[in-house]
């Protein structure tokens with residue numbers, strides 16, 4: 001595991017964007033796994049800027065998002081579909097048919113999970129999967145539990161997760177109770193993984209995930225079992241590491 005710490009958010013963002021740009025320059029048809037939440041926004045800004053400057057094209061790339069809320073229309077400002085349009089996909093030259101996000105409004109959510117896995121299987125493997133981490137160690141929306149799911153599935157969001165994401169919705173009650181998420185098995189199948197973490201409130205979970213036991217009680221700890229993980233931390237998020 002390659003752990004890099006940054007004093008400046010700008011440099012962290014440039015390092016994250018740089019990895020993605022390098023992959024696309026070497027392999028224009030790369031498959032990227034993308035994340036949402038507050039963490040990747042600065043990286044997406046750098047990617048959009050690099051695209052504007054003509055440094056990188058996504059015309060042949062494919063992107064797969066980790067997750068989507070259940071029950072939010074695509075047009076809802078907090079759906080991950082809207083988030084991705086706003087922060088990245090609406091600002092680059094990727095054809096819509098190459099952008100994949102689970103449909104949280106599907107009438108049959110179980111079939112939607114199987115469809116998502118099928119499309120991913122046909123396009124994959126993912127060349128680079130970007131991840132954030134929840135305060136409870138979730139990756140995607142894989143919450144801590146006795147057992148973890150391998151494949152795409154429906155998950156009940158934990159109170160802590162809904163409270164953390166309430167900042168986007170105004171209040172925890174408005175945060176959907178369920179989401180569709182790629183499974184931990186799917187995430188670990190990516191050839192390379194990029195974990196990005198910022199802020200002092202994530203220092204404890206970073207230490208547990210990277211240096212604690214590998215346990216389903218901290219889904220991110222399974223990243224320790226992957227052969228090619230890069231972790232980008234700001235100094236606050238990395239302050240608990242020994």
Ligand SMILES: O=P(O)(O)OC[C@H]1O[C@](O)(CO)[C@@H](O)[C@@H]1O
Pocket residue numbers: 035036037038039040066067131132133134135139140141165
């Ligand atoms: O980046 P944030 O907003 O702290 O969220 C952490 C993680 O939790 C999620 O919201 C759940 O998928 C991710 O989007 C994010 O990577």
